[in-house]
Amino acid sequence: MSVFKDAEEVYAFIGGMFEKAVQEPSFIEATKNTGLVVLVTQTDPDATMLVDFPGQKVLVGDAAANATPTVQLRMSSDNSNKFWQGHLNFTLAMAQRKVKLDGKRSVALKLLPLTQPLFDTYKQVLRDAGRDDLLV
Amino acid sequence: MPEVQMTEAEFEVYLAKARELSLFFREIGPKYDVDNTFAYPSIKAFKDSGLGALPVPKEFGGPGGSILHTSKIISELSKGDSAITLAYNMHFIMVGITMGLMSETQNKYWLGRVADGEIMFGPFSEQRAGFSGLADMKAVPQSEGGWRLYGKKTWGTLCEAADIITTNATITDADGNLPEDFQERVNAESFFIADFNVDEDGQGDGIRIEKTWDALGMHSTGTHVIHFDGLFVPEDGFICEWRSGAFGVLEWASLMFASIYLGMQYRVLEESRAVLSKKTLGATFGAIVAQDTKVATVGHIIDGIGDMASRVELSRRVLYQTCQDLIDGKDDEWPLELRFPYIGLAKTFIAENVMNMTRHAMSMVGGSSFRRGTIFERLYRDSAASMFQPLNSDQSRTYIGEVLLAPEQLND
Numbered sequence: 001m002s003v004f005k006d007a008e009e010v011y012a013f014i015g016g017m018f019e020k021a022v023q024e025p026s027f028i029e030a031t032k033n034t035g036l037v038v039l040v041t042q043t044d045p046d047a048t049m050l051v052d053f054p055g056q057k058v059l060v061g062d063a064a065a066n067a068t069p070t071v072q073l074r075m076s077s078d079n080s081n082k083f084w085q086g087h088l089n090f091t092l093a094m095a096q097r098k099v100k101l102d103g104k105r106s107v108a109l110k111l112l113p114l115t116q117p118l119f120d121t122y123k124q125v126l127r128d129a130g131r132d133d134l135l136v
Numbered sequence: 137m138p139e140v141q142m143t144e145a146e147f148e149v150y151l152a153k154a155r156e157l158s159l160f161f162r163e164i165g166p167k168y169d170v171d172n173t174f175a176y177p178s179i180k181a182f183k184d185s186g187l188g189a190l191p192v193p194k195e196f197g198g199p200g201g202s203i204l205h206t207s208k209i210i211s212e213l214s215k216g217d218s219a220i221t222l223a224y225n226m227h228f229i230m231v232g233i234t235m236g237l238m239s240e241t242q243n244k245y246w247l248g249r250v251a252d253g254e255i256m257f258g259p260f261s262e263q264r265a266g267f268s269g270l271a272d273m274k275a276v277p278q279s280e281g282g283w284r285l286y287g288k289k290t291w292g293t294l295c296e297a298a299d300i301i302t303t304n305a306t307i308t309d310a311d312g313n314l315p316e317d318f319q320e321r322v323n324a325e326s327f328f329i330a331d332f333n334v335d336e337d338g339q340g341d342g343i344r345i346e347k348t349w350d351a352l353g354m355h356s357t358g359t360h361v362i363h364f365d366g367l368f369v370p371e372d373g374f375i376c377e378w379r380s381g382a383f384g385v386l387e388w389a390s391l392m393f394a395s396i397y398l399g400m401q402y403r404v405l406e407e408s409r410a411v412l413s414k415k416t417l418g419a420t421f422g423a424i425v426a427q428d429t430k431v432a433t434v435g436h437i438i439d440g441i442g443d444m445a446s447r448v449e450l451s452r453r454v455l456y457q458t459c460q461d462l463i464d465g466k467d468d469e470w471p472l473e474l475r476f477p478y479i480g481l482a483k484t485f486i487a488e489n490v491m492n493m494t495r496h497a498m499s500m501v502g503g504s505s506f507r508r509g510t511i512f513e514r515l516y517r518d519s520a521a522s523m524f525q526p527l528n529s530d531q532s533r534t535y536i537g538e539v540l541l542a543p544e545q546l547n548d
């Protein structure tokens with residue numbers, strides 16, 4: 001049983017975190033010329049999000065699947081919930097094939113330093129929605 | 137990869153120094169192989185050469201040599217004596233690794249010291265498992281800040297010359313308990329840098345050298361056991377989480393090892409040509425029956441030298457091109473998970489070739505090469521070390537094969 005009921009919940013919380021991030025001035029500055037367009041594909045429940053950092057927009061579902069990313073990140077929705085709260089060691093998860101990161105290394109590696117500041121944003125999104133049950 | 141800051145004209149000056157130092161290593165190498173100790177006179181010579189600063193970027197006081205420049209210098213030194221050079225290779229590896237992982241402030245301080253001539257070493261491997269084993273060595277947090285390190289590192293190459301130590305240890309709770317959860321243990325394994333102050337008997341405050349090194353080859357590396365009996369590392373000696381950090385910079389390890397064994401290949405070819413171009417067997421009655429047989433006219437010797445030269449040239453190209461690919465950012469095109477083992481192919485390819493060459497050199501030169509003290513038996517022994525340094529051939533193939541055979545779905 002996944003911690004998320006359905007894709008809509010994923011979009012509301014993880015997608016919601018990305019929505020905040022792409023509008024955040026420090027992120028806009030940090031991702032200005034990076035070409036960082038991340039396709040996040042989650043399983044169980046299946047969900048697809050495209051985070052276009054330079055374009056400052058987030059697409060979900062079919063709209064995301066049809067766009068062109070520069071980096072692809074795949075993981076289960078449960079691991080995504082842990083990861084965006086800072087509870088999944090990325091290198092270990094990659095080595096254990098719990099997470100898959102594809103794309104040009106130079107672009108993909110720009111994503112990792114950006115994840116840390118998102119942990120607090122994600123936790124806040126969950127708290128604001130009264131979903132403390134998703135906190136790990 | 138940092139940008140290449142050194143011009144080829146600047147590099148020529150360093151290469152000339154390396155040629156000079158290589159001759160000195162060549163001269164003293166046999167004595168320290170026989171004595172089975174670290175080659176102590178090499179310390180002053182290495183420091184005087186200024187070569188240790190080569191990869192330090194200009195902004196931290198060095199000349200900003202690239203990974204390819206460093207590789208060429210190491211091969212040049214290794215041509216003189218691979219064992220002595222393998223010791224100083226640890227310095228270059230650790231300078232390369234730390235400079236990619238330290239903060240600006242740390243780089244300024246520690247690389248500044250390297251630019252002034254100080255030497256780094258890096259004991260990571262432990263008894264239970266080598267490089268891939270998570271550190272059993274503990275970093276116990278102190279109430280006043282910082283950590284005390286407790287444990288034992290069994291491969292401390294260059295310890296007798298080093299001023300700076302870099303190592304990995306797992307941060308424990310205040311009572312010294314290692315995390316039980318696997319992920320927490322990975323998270324807690326950390327990379328540290330500290331002063332390495334020991335007296336002439338190898339005794340320091342919370343650290344000591346136990347002189348245990350006695351191995352098949354690479355005698356003058358001085359690869360002793362390092363005991364950590366509570367070495368204090370202040371907070372600013374923490375570099376990063378070890379495995380995540382190392383993932384991106386381990387090319388400095390594998391390509392510098394590759395450079396050592398390329399230098400050894402140059403030497404094997406040089407020594408084999410020197411003997412085989414002159415050796416005369418006189419009257420023979422065997423595969424060749426003749427009144428006077430020069431080995432340089434024997435088919436398998438001619439082929440053998442051609443084979444060796446081909447291996448050297450292929451190895452050189454593989455190594456130089458791998459370094460250049462990294463400088464040019466071509467590794468961007470490789471699958472992320474395969475980047476490290478693919479870089480490591482240069483090392484495993486060269487390791488397999490150097491071992492082939494040292495064995496083949498002995499068979500071509502003949503039984504005289506088997507006598508203790510000849511260059512060929514030394515190269516044969518020393519080349520065997522190439523099997524072990526990370527990644528080894530077996531692990532590289534497993535790593536690559538696993539990635540390529542992994543099912544599409546992720547495991548959870």
Ligand SMILES: Cc1cc2nc3c(=O)[nH]c(=O)nc-3n(C[C@H](O)[C@H](O)[C@H](O)COP(=O)(O)OP(=O)(O)OC[C@H]3O[C@@H](n4cnc5c(N)ncnc54)[C@H](O)[C@@H]3O)c2cc1C
Nearest residue numbers: 258259260261265266267268291292293354521524525526
């Ligand atoms: C001359 C010399 C100098 C050295 N100097 C240093 C130094 O300065 N600092 C330092 O830290 N180390 C040093 N080493 C140690 C060296 O790099 C290795 O770490 C060490 O030889 C032990 O590791 P290993 O992998 O060979 O053996 P082990 O880790 O004991 O491995 C045993 C076997 O298990 C396999 N194996 C190990 N891990 C895995 C894995 N994760 N997956 C699959 N298979 C695995 C290995 O391939 C091997 O077959 C030196 C070695 C030599 C020969």
